[in-house]
Amino acid sequence: MVDADQTFVIVGGGLAGAKAAETLRAEGFTGRVILICDERDHPYERPPLSKGYLLGKDERDSVFVHEPSWYARNDIELHLGQTVDAIDRAARTVRFGDDGTLVHYDRLLLATGAEPRRLDIPGTDLAGVHHLRRLAHADRLKGVLQALGRDNGHLVIAGAGWIGLEVAAAAREYGAEVTVVEPEATPLYAVLGPEVGGLFAELHREHGVRFHFGARLTEIVGQDGMVLAARTDTGEEHPAHDVLAAIGAAPRVALAEAAGLELADRAHGGGIVVDERLRTSDPHVYAAGDVASFPLALFDTRLRVEHWANALNGGPAAARAMLDQDVTYDRVPYFFTDQYDLGMEYSGWAPPGSYDEVVIRGDVGKREFIAFWVREGRVLAGMNVNVWDVTEPIQRLIRSRTPVDTEALADPHVSLESLVA
Template identity: 85%
Template sequence: MVDADQTFVIVGGGLAGAKAAETLRAEGFTGRVILICDERDHPYERPPLSKGFLLGKEERDSVFVHEPAWYARNDIELHLGQSVDHVDRTARTVRYGDDGTLVRYDKLLLCTGAEPRRLDIPGTGLAGVHHLRRLAHAERLKGVLASLGRDNGHLVIAGAGWIGLEVAAAAREYGAEVTVIEPEPTPLHGVLGPELGNVFAQLHSGRGVRFHFGRRLTEIIGQDGMVLAVRTDDGEEHPAHGVLAAIGAVPRVALAEAAGLEIADRAHGGGIVVDERLRTSDPDIYAAGDVAAFPLELFGTRIRVEHWANALNGGPAAARSMLGQDAVYDRVPYFFTDQYDLGMEYSGWAPPGSYDQVVIRGDMGKREFIAFWVGEGRVLAGMNVNVWNVTEHIQRLIRSRARVDTDALADPHVPLDRLVP
C-alpha cells in the first residue's frame, strides 16, 4: 500500500522523469514527489533539438514537457541545476546539490539518461567542436548553422546515425556545406542495414551532402584556437569551420553502479538492468528511459532504447509500478525522424543478422513505401516512409509473431490489417 507519508524521488529531469511525476499525481499519489534535475532548464523533450527547434521552426518554450507553473501547482518539488552524487540503499537516501542535501526515499526512480560519446582524437578542445544532447547544445548549434549558412561555411559531422543525419538536413536547409564521415558502408547501417541505409545516403547526397564511408576522423586541425579542417584515416584533409560529434551515446550509469545496482553488459546496451516492471536489482529502486536495459520478451532479449517513445511510455510505467500496480512494460520499440521532405516511423527490433530478407511495399524511388524486416517468415520490424496511419498495423504484425505471405506483404493492394491474425 502507498500512503500520503511516503516520499518518491525521481533523479533525472528529462521526458521520462517528468512524465513519471505527472503519472504519480494523475494516479492519485498524495505523498511527496521530489524531482531532481542536473540541468537548469525545466524538463524538456529532446526530438525538437535536432528537428523543429534547431531549424528555427519551433519556439524554445515549445520543447518543455510542462509549463513551469505546473510543478508547483501539482506539488512537485523540483530542484533544477542539482546533481545527485550518492545513493545509500541501506539508509534509503540520496545526496544532491553543492551542500550535500540528504533526502530519504520510499521509492526511487532513476532517469539519468545518456550522454554523447566523445571523440578521442587530437583537436577536440578547439572552439567549433560540438555535441547535441541538451537544450544549451541546440541553442549554440542553431546559431552556428545559421552563421555557416550565411558565410558558405563547412560543417563536418562524425557519424551518420539519426542525430548526424538530422543535423546534416538542418545544416543544408541553412545553406551550410556538409561533409559526413562514417566508418560503416552506409548511413544507419547498424539499424537499417545496407538495403535501407542507401535510401538515406541518396536522400542526403541529392541535397548536396558529401559522404565519406569507411572512414574515421583522426584529427581536428585548428588555427588560432578555431577549427580549420579535419583529417581522416586515409590521410585526407577536409575543410571544416565546425565539427559535430554524432557517434552515439552512452548510458549514465555511474550513480547506479556506485550504489551496487546490476548493470547490463555492452551486448545488451550497458544500462541499468530492470525487470518487466522496470524494477532494478533493488526492489525499491526503478529505472526508465535511455538508461534502462529492459527485457523485451517478444524477441527474447534485453535492450536499451534511446528514443522519445521509450521515455514517454517508460516513465509512466515505472510510476505505476512504484505505486504497486501491475504495470508490465512491453512496448514494441518505436522511433521517428524527419529529414527534408522525408518523414519516417520505425517499429520493432531487427539488428544485423536477425533477419532473412527485407520486403518492400510501395515505391522506394518516390520514397513512399513500407519496409519490413522478415526473419523465418515473421515480421521483426517495419519502417513506413512518407506513408502514414499504418504504425498500429505494423506493430500488431510484429506482436502476432505469425508467419506471413511475403508476396501479400509486398502488395500494396492487400490491406495490412488482413495480414494480422
C-alpha cells in the same frame, strides 16, 4: 502499500522523469514527489533539438514537457541545476552533490538518461567542436548553423546515425556545406542495415551532403583555437569551420554503479538492469528511459532504447509500478525522423544479421513505401516512409510472431490488417 506519508524521488529531469512525476499525481499519489534535474532548464523533450527547434520552425518554449508553473500547481518539488552524487540504499537516501543535503526516499526512480560519446582524438578542445544532447547544445548549434549558412561555411559530422543525419539536413537547409564521415558502408547501418540505409545516403546526396564512408576522424586541425579541418584514418582532410560529434550516446550509469545496482553488459546496450516492472536489482529503486535495460520477450532479448517513445511510455510505466500497480513494460520500440521532405516511423528491432530479407511495399523511387525486415516469414520491424497511419497494424504484425506471405506483404493492394493472425 503506498501511502500519503511516503516520499518518491526522481533523479533525472528529462521526458521520462517529468512524465513519471505527472503520472504519480494523475494516479492519485498524495505523498512527496521530488524531481531532481541537473540542467537549469525545466524538463523538455529532445526530438525538437535536432528537428523543428534546430531548424527555427519551433519556438524554444515549445520543447518543454510542462509549463513552468505546472510543477508548483501539482506539488512537485522541482530542483533545477542540482546533481545527485550518491545513493545510500541501506538508509534509502540520495545526496545532493552541491551541498551534501540528504533526502530520504521510499521509492526511487533513476531517469538519468544518456550522454553523447566523445571523440577521443586530438583537437576536440577547439571552440568549433560540438555535441547535441541538451537544450543548451541546440541553442549554440542553431546559431552555428545560421552562421555557416550565411558565410558558406563547412560542417563536418562524425557519424551517420539519426542525430548526424538530422543535423546534416538542418545544416543544408541553412545553406551550410556538409561532409559526413562514417565508419560503416551506409548511414544508419546498425539500425536499418545496408539495404535501406543506402536510401538515406541517396536522399542526402540529392541535397548536397558529401559522405565519406569506411572512415573515422583521427584529428581535428585548428589554429588560434578555431577549427580548420578534419582528418580521417584514410588520409583525407576535409575543410571545416565546425565539427559535430554524433557517434552515439552512453547511458549515465555512474550513480547506479556506485550504488551497487546491477548493470547490463555492452552486448545489451549497457544501462541499468530492470525487470518487466522497470524495477532494478533493488526493489525500492526503479529505472526508466534511456538508462534502463529492460527484458523484451517479443524479441527474446534485453534492450536499452534511446528514443522519445521509450521515455514517453517508460516514465509512466515506472511510476505505476512504484505505486504497486500491475505493470509489464513490453512496448515495441518506436522512433521517427524528419529529414527534408522525408518523414519516417520505425517500429520493431532488426539489427543486421537478425533478418533474412527486406520486403518493400510501395514506391521507393517516390519515397512512399513501407520496408519490412523479415525472418522466416516473421516481421521483426517495419518502417513507413511518407506513408501514414500504419504504425498500429505494423506493430500488430510484429507482435503476432507468426509467418506471413511475403508476396502479400509486398502488395499495397492487400491490407496490412488482413495479414495479422
